[in-house]
Amino acid sequence: MRQFENIADATVRIEYESSRGSGFHFIDPEFVVTNHHVVEGVEASSSRAVAVSDRGHKVPLDLLDYSSTGQHDFAIFKAAGTLPPTRKALSPNAPAEFERGEEVAFAGFPHGVDDLLVQEAVVSGLVDPDHFYIDGSVNGGNSGGPIVNLQDGSVIGIVTDRRFLGKQDLSDLQDAAEDIRQHCKSIQGRGSVELMGIDFGAFAQLMAEGMMVIQQALEANANTGIGIGYSISFAEAKFNQINTGET
Structure with missing residues (x-):
């Protein structure tokens, strides 16, 4: 299906420090x-995000503007290098109201791997007027990828999140593990307490790291087939401001 190839040619993997997500060429390939949460901190860093195609071509990115993770959760970049001529750009066309049953495709690099996947879905409901559910298997790494109307090929939203039971419990587990890890780190060098040959400082550190591994494995594999998209209209409005020189 040619539509799927066009979506694939517009989608890139986004790499920023240790973070991996997805993104797409918007209006013009450059x-x-x-999502802002994929590259959070880049606005205050000297490090650059990088866009990587499914064929392995890499291009550094310059940040133009963004909306915070807690607001509209997007970031707009301009390529700071040469792009292959095969790259495509998606044009926006967000509906005034998202409707159940609208046939869409979404694309990205689930789990941050090198393999680009384009998948079909439908809009299955509304979170609020600006967020909508899709019945797709959205995974970590899909964040920032495009959600495309299959009828006309326009991008209507950005893959932003996934919904699964126990997400808050996993987040609490991660916080607890990080607290233990930081405590163990803070007492390193103060000596050790051993009982029956067991170094309890090292044991606590090992337990904290184990909890983090378990949390990461559970979250990576938790999937109820429910994804959440954010309307593209906010990124489109900001892009138009940038191009017209408005603030």
Whole structure:
């Protein structure tokens, strides 16, 4: 299906420090959009995010503007290098109201791997007027990828999140593990307490690291087939401001 190939040619993997997500060429191939939470901190860093195609071509990105993770969760970049001529750009066309049953496709690099997947879904409901559910297997790494109307090939939203039971419990587990890890780190060098040959400082550190591994494995594999998209309209409005020189 040619539509799927066009979506694939517009989608990139986004790499920023240890973070991996997805993104897409927007309106013109030299511009790339992703979620802000994929590149959070880039606005205050000297490090650059990088866009990587499924064929392995890499191009550094310059941040133009963004909306915070807690607001509209997008970031707009401009390519700071040469792009292959095969790259495509997606044009926005967000509906005034998202409707159940609208046939869409979404694309990205689930789990941050090198393999680009384009998948079919439908809009299955509304979170609020700006967020909508899709019945797709959205995984970590899909964040920032495009959600495309299959009828006309326009991008209507950005993959932003996934919904699964126990997400808050996993987040609490991660916080607890990190607290233990940081405590163990803070007492390193103060000596050790051993009982029956067991170094309890090292044991606590090992337990904290084990909890983090368990949390990461559970979260990576938790999937109820429910994804959440954010309307592209906010990124489109900001892009238009940038191009017209407005603030």
